[in-house]
Amino acid sequence: MTGKRLELPGYLLLAVFGVIAPLVFPAYVQQIAMLWIMIVFALTWDTMGGQMGYNSLGNIFFFGAGMYIAAVCQIWPWYDVGEYTDPSGSLTTSFTTDQYFLGLALGVVLAAIGSVVLAALFGLIVFGLRGPYFAIGTLGMAIAAGELIGAWDWIGGGGGIRLPVFPSGTDAEPLFRVPFGDIQSADLQGVFFYWTCFVLAVLTFLFLRWLYRTRFGLMLNAIRDDETKAEALGVRTQLYKTVAWSISAFFLGISGALFGNIIGFMEPLEVAFPTVTFGIFMVLMALLGGKGTLWGPVIGATLFHIIKEVTWTHLLGWQWVVLGLLIVVTVVFFQQGIVGWLQERRPEWFGIEVDRGTAGQRADAEAAEALEAALDDAGGPAREPVR
Amino acid sequence: MLKHCSPATAVAAAAIAAVIAAPASAKVEGDTIVLGSALSETGKYSTNGIHAKNGYNIAIDLINKTGGVKVGGKSYKLRVIYYDDESTPARGAQLAERLIRQDGVKYMLGPYSSGLTKAIAPVTEKYRIPMVEAEGASRSLFTKGYKYLFAVLSTSEQYLASAIQLAAEIADKAGKKRKDVKIAMAFENDPFSLDVRAGVIDDIKRLGMTVVIDDRLPRDLSDMTATLTKVRALKPDLLVVSGHSKGAATAARQIKELKIATPMIAMTHCESAKVVSKFGASVDGFLCPTQWAETLSYKGKYFGSAADFDKKFKATFSGYKTVPYQSAQAAAAVLVWKEAFERANSFDKEKVREAIASTEMTTFYGRIKFSKAGNNIAKPMVLRQIQDGNYVVVAPSKWASHKVQHPRKVQ
Known part of the structure; x- marks a missing residue:
């Protein structure tokens, strides 16, 4: 619930900006x-x-x-x-x-x-x-x-x-x-x-x-x-x-x-x-x-x-090119948008708890076992699963 | 837990940064008087927006090169801050606000088109900033009691009045009853053309003629075959078209393609659409109302005669076979500002406004004298006909250099 604690000052700042x-x-x-x-x-x-x-x-x-x-x-x-x-x-x-x-x-x-x-x-x-x-x-x-x-x-x-x-x-x-x-x-x-x-x-x-x-x-x-x-x-x-x-x-x-x-x-x-x-x-x-x-x-x-x-007003005649570029960049590189991208990178900022406690860990463990088993079968060295 | 700024903080910070970044300047900087204008450099009015800008610039160049504007014994140069209104009234009004509030502009030049002027006039009025405009002809601009709006051009109901009058005279001469004169109308659905239409309908009613087609055409007109097909079937005596440059170009092209044989065709914006160089002999006989013509005997202190302006303009900007009146009147608006500053001998905007209101000058563009409502009442519209690829004045008779050719030759 970190996100919530940090949200308040953000709201305040925005409200103060809006008012003054x-x-x-x-x-x-x-x-x-x-x-x-x-x-x-x-x-x-x-x-x-x-x-x-x-x-x-x-x-x-x-x-x-x-x-x-x-x-x-x-x-x-x-x-x-x-x-x-x-x-x-x-x-x-x-x-x-x-x-x-x-x-x-x-x-x-x-x-x-x-x-x-x-x-x-x-x-x-x-x-x-x-x-x-x-x-x-x-x-x-x-x-x-x-x-x-x-x-x-x-x-x-x-x-x-x-x-x-x-x-x-x-x-x-x-x-x-x-x-x-x-x-x-x-x-x-x-x-x-x-x-x-x-x-x-x-x-x-x-x-x-x-x-x-x-x-x-x-x-x-x-x-x-x-x-x-x-x-x-x-x-x-x-x-x-x-x-x-x-x-x-x-x-x-x-x-x-x-x-x-x-x-x-x-x-x-x-x-x-x-x-x-x-x-x-x-x-x-x-x-x-x-x-x-x-x-x-x-x-x-x-x-x-x-x-x-x-x-826009300083790029007379080019503003639509800038707009087009912005659309292309957003669609190609930022499909999730700025917040979507941040949410994936830093879920904790948004108060999203990535559940590694039960289901997550179990899935990780299963994957690791499967990998180990596979490597053992192949006779290769057992490695730490990369996560 | 991590300490980071929340999204809200980032938004607020970014907004503050953006607001602080923009500069502010004043109305008179050093030895330069700063005028402001939002003009259509992109979008559907861009052709005429650029004609207007060229007009502003040629006059500003001339004034700056010939001693500038003399106020209080000192010589000042003129400069214009231009923004692109993208041909939309919503943007125009915002940019006017920006010019006045952020750039500190105290003297405005008008935008292109009646629609944009309708959007900007309330803003200049609110801040009591005088605006001399050259491209907004709508009558309704001058019935609202605006005190800070001045227009050097004739209002829109006059555009096609002489063409309608001419149709009535021709019918009288041929012994035809007036109510048998059939008129086809095609007007773009925009503030300017609808206002021209209102004027045309008044004239038709007054003269007792008959309307057979009354079509509204979409903006940014690229096809009017539906209307022209009706014209072929109903054979009107007069076809009237108004739709800015794009509309004129489309009409001229399709009249040629569909071999429309109407004996009399009147349309606005022939010159700015460059119909003669684009469509050659097929546009011969078109009647084109104009605010100004280079063949008129107007003469003034700046630029000399109308013909001199024409020559100078063609030498300065390439690609003009006929100088559009949009450019001429834009130049005239700058001249009004210069004279007003000098007569007011002050930069106080109220004093300058008074000086503009009492303007009475003769220029290459014609006489300029404003009514109480702010429109120019000293200059007539003239009607030109394209004869052998040249625009010649055929009405009103005071200015006519040639007789009207009727019916037009269909080629």
């Missing part, structure tokens, strides 16, 4: 907020791909669905959505502070619920598929969603939706003075969404941490390891799969609602259903960190986000 970062590095608030969203991406993908062994390429669907549900909820109580999104932009709009936050709260809640409902519905269809068919099926679902939304004029079609503007003041004086810069009222939007993203990531992590330790978590692993056998043993696999997907969808829907408001403008293909960017990133981050582990997605997302933010 927006105060110490006000200029980086949005990038760190994106980091939390990336962590949610990787964690929720891992619930499916890592714990349950269903490699979904379409999880981004719930991100986009959440974003659109939230946007509609933010506009619809006060304006006609069709007029609001009209491409000629003739409607002038303004939202009061109350309207904004009420709409946002409603949007986030309904985005979460709506995504869960969609997951349950689509689960009926796609969970008939397994392996690569499931991956392609879900990918198709996300792409189709983007195209369909793009053809739906009421919510702006391909022209997208401009979200209500965060009610920030116009004072020129900074609101707070902090060590590395001031927080202006213009930064309030960034700070607000930083906190919501941070809380979302923490809740997602804690929830999944709890979930993986329950019987439910074991059922997911059983489905991953051998679905047919699990079914034969009486595990209601369809139910577990649907619930797991709904859990992913719940958190992804919220992340979409928040992301849309951080960016302030959304349209179906590149912002809401970006299958080739975020949709692939979430898989890559989980693989990089180590799929099927709790910490793997967190580490993978952090590393990936840092690589992306530090190098």
Whole structure:
């Protein structure tokens, strides 16, 4: 149980970083907020791909669905959505502070619920598929969603939706003075969404941490390891799969609602259903960190986000090559990801007790005897079994 | 038991390291004024993103070589921090935030396309950073009360207005009823083209003509045979296409391949798609709206006349047979900044904003004067026709150098 004893300072450090970062590095608030969203991406993908062994390429669907549900909820109580999104932009709009936050709260809640409902519905269809068919099926679902939304004029079609503007003041004086810069009222939007993203990531992590330790978590692993056998043993696999997907969808829907408001403008293909960017990133981050582990997605997302933010803007035109290289290196050399690799090398760090007491030792002894017997038969020298 | 840091510790340490590593700089460094821009260098808008970047750079070069920007009796050079927005609004908004918060940029140049401008304008507005943009034409940008957004170009509803007007005039002359004029429309499903479409529909309604095809085309358009097959069957009098450079290139290619015989074809982005050099005589007779043309008699303090700019641009960058208006207007946006700094005689962004708002200048790109909403109201769109491989202005009549050829010769 060493891992547990060392986990606490880690949690504390991360929590302290999360809390003080927006105060110490006000200029980086949005990038760190994106980091939390990336962590949610990787964690929720891992619930499916890592714990349950269903490699979904379409999880981004719930991100986009959440974003659109939230946007509609933010506009619809006060304006006609069709007029609001009209491409000629003739409607002038303004939202009061109350309207904004009420709409946002409603949007986030309904985005979460709506995504869960969609997951349950689509689960009926796609969970008939397994392996690569499931991956392609879900990918198709996300792409189709983007195209369909793009053809739906009421919510702006391909022209997208401009979200209500965060009610920030116009004072020129900074609101707070902090060590590395001031927080202006213009930064309030960034700070607000930083906190919501941070809380979302923490809740997602804690929830999944709890979930993986329950019987439910074991059922997911059983489905991953051998679905047919699990079914034969009486595990209601369809139910577990649907619930797991709904859990992913719940958190992804919220992340979409928040992301849309951080960016302030959304349209179906590149912002809401970006299958080739975020949709692939979430898989890559989980693989990089180590799929099927709790910490793997967190580490993978952090590393990936840092690589992306530090190098991409300085490697104009080469960023996709870097991404491709990262995928190749991960898939070829790091199949278990960073945490998976560490877990194998240093199981004791993770509180995993490699059982050498009974079964392990007995197996070792049997192997040694067999080897000795074989060597004796061959008339060679008896050697210590290599272990 | 072993003492090692847990994964959580490693994550936190790595995140802190990453945050500290990035540099920060200021708006004016020594004798250099730093502008910032997120431009599409990769992705579906990269062709036009690069045209725009070339436009920014040629103007910056010219200013830096001819005495720079004079503020408070001192001469300053201009420099731009560019980031690649990958043609996605989500990235564009994040990069704008990064330019303003981390690089300390106080003066922005616009991105390419209406979609990206829609994503970036709220950010610059939030931080009250003036942005002079040259590539976001969507009308809806100028109905939101943005105070820090200025655009040197004409808004999107004007793009195809003269082509529709021309179709009505031709019908009148031929004694044809206006409601018998059949129009086929194919618009890319993106913020810019949908806005152009909204303008076209208003015009068609006003003139009482009939729409026979109204197709939405996917982004990054590489096939529109379905629409063109319908065009062959329904024989419209006018075919209207809008879909950035890629869309124009695809349309021109397939119109040639399928031998579409529509007498009148109007499409945006002919120049930036380089349709003449790619498809030769088959594009003769196409009507192409343009923000600017090298044959116009515009003249200004910098670059001289429109023709001079054309010559200089072709000499500086290779591979251009026709200079796309995207480059010309990008250069004009830089000129607006220079004049504004000098008139404000200050680096205070509020004073500079005031100076931009009161801009009234004549350039090689046309006149520039901003409305209260920030769009340029002093410069018309012109409609050009490709005649014998050359772009000639056919409308509006004030600028027309040639008569429109109708019907176009199908080759």
